[in-house]
Amino acid sequence: MLPMKKLPVFFCQLESGREPVREFLLELGKPDSTTIGNDIKTVEMGWPIGMPLCRSLGEGLWEVRSDISQGRIARIIFCVHNDKMCLLHGVVKKTQQTPKQALDLAKQRMTGLKR
Numbered sequence: 600m601l602p603m604k605k606l607p608v609f610f611c612q613l614e615s616g617r618e619p620v621r622e623f624l625l626e627l628g629k630p631d632s633t634t635i636g637n638d639i640k641t642v643e644m645g646w647p648i649g650m651p652l653c654r655s656l657g658e659g660l661w662e663v664r665s666d667i668s669q670g671r672i673a674r675i676i677f678c679v680h681n682d683k684m685c686l687l688h689g690v691v692k693k694t695q696q697t698p699k700q701a702l703d704l705a706k707q708r709m710t711g712l713k714r
Contacts, residue, residue, distance in 0.1 A: 606646035623689035676705040
């Protein structure tokens with residue numbers, strides 16, 4: 600019997616039907632999307648989980664932290680909605696700090712879920 604996911608995942612879907620995080624993962628290509636997918640699965644199975652894989656960003660937002668190819672780092676910003684992990688936004692970071700624009704977009708998408 601397979602272990603139960605403690606925090607099942609779903610992609611945030613925009614009114615247009617787009618799923619931005621799914622698109623982000625597809626754009627990265629197979630090796631990097633597999634790495635990030637495995638990290639998301641670890642969070643799904645082990646929630647609550649902390650650093651170095653997962654960190655609170657405050658205001659109900661969390662990030663999955665992944666090291667991907669060519670020394671890059673990726674972040675998937677998510678929230679917990681109805682006992683599920685909602686993937687809100689994905690970004691490859693260029694600086695230490697998560698870009699404010701990425702956080703604002705994730706907050707906006709999270710607010711859309713609460714309706």
